[in-house]
Amino acid sequence: LDTASSRAGINLVTRKLELGKIGIVGLGGTGSYVLDLVAKTPVKEIHLFDGDDFLNHNAFRSPGAPSIKELSDKSKKVAYFAEQYSKMHRRIVPHDYNLDSSNIDPLHGMDFVFLCLDRGRDKRLIIEKMEEWSVSFIDVGMGSQLVNDSLLGILRITTSTIKKRHHVQDKNRIPLSDEEGDNDYSKNIQIADLNALNAALAVVKWKKLLGFYHDRESEHFSAYTIDGNNLINEDQL
Numbered sequence: 001l002d003t004a005s006s007r008a009g010i011n012l013v014t015r016k017l018e019l020g021k022i023g024i025v026g027l028g029g030t031g032s033y034v035l036d037l038v039a040k041t042p043v044k045e046i047h048l049f050d051g052d053d054f055l056n057h058n059a060f061r062s063p064g065a066p067s068i069k070e071l072s073d074k075s076k077k078v079a080y081f082a083e084q085y086s087k088m089h090r091r092i093v094p095h096d097y098n099l100d101s102s103n104i105d106p107l108h109g110m111d112f113v114f115l116c117l118d119r120g121r122d123k124r125l126i127i128e129k130m131e132e133w134s135v136s137f138i139d140v141g142m143g144s145q146l147v148n149d150s151l152l153g154i155l156r157i158t159t160s161t162i163k164k165r166h167h168v169q170d171k172n173r174i175p176l177s178d179e180e181g182d183n184d185y186s187k188n189i190q191i192a193d194l195n196a197l198n199a200a201l202a203v204v205k206w207k208k209l210l211g212f213y214h215d216r217e218s219e220h221f222s223a224y225t226i227d228g229n230n231l232i233n234e235d236q237l
Helices: 003-008 011-017 029-038 056-061 068-072 077-085 105-109 120-132 166-170 192-209
Strands: 021-025 045-049 092-095 112-115 137-147 150-160 219-225 230-236
Touching: 003 011, 021 029, 021 105, 029 045, 029 056, 029 077, 029 112, 029 137, 029 192, 045 077, 045 105, 056 192, 077 092, 105 120, 112 120, 112 192, 120 137, 120 150, 137 192, 150 192, 192 219
Parallel strands: 021 045, 021 112, 045 092, 112 137
Antiparallel strands: 137 150, 150 219, 219 230
């Protein structure tokens, strides 16, 4: 039971989050933190999509603290996280495969989807289908560079809804290739705090869309830069 909302007296506001099905595509660093936050809401079902194993390096950019035994089991990410979060939330459904044209149909019935893939080439089909099926989604991304022995970085949150989609293609708001140049994140640098922040910004935007938080600007693209601690909002509705 969500005693946090009742203690705070916001039960009526929290009910705005009672969607039927939420999809999280990609259970890496950012996707696993999205799950951590969404699992603390009253959504009916949370569907997890990822075909990779949960390995030692994943433990350093994911919430929680897996044991050596759990890591040695080499479970699928979706199986590991479904087991962990099923202790708190019913109906967490694992799909232990990467989405392609042969298995993408389960996304058709989603009320909302979080895209948390670090491989741009895998997103094109998913985005096309979600637009075809009128499914709203948020895509997250992270870029980092090692400069003078410290990291520079940008976190990106791109929102696509039935009311506003054209900015995704017109402004190339979602990278759809893997030619990332000097992006050190693609080399699996472990940055759990940035993963958590990227996830938190995405979930806050999702809650804005549902009216849980007040949304003054209705932005559909945000970017946070680490070195200047700046958050910009663009592509307003």
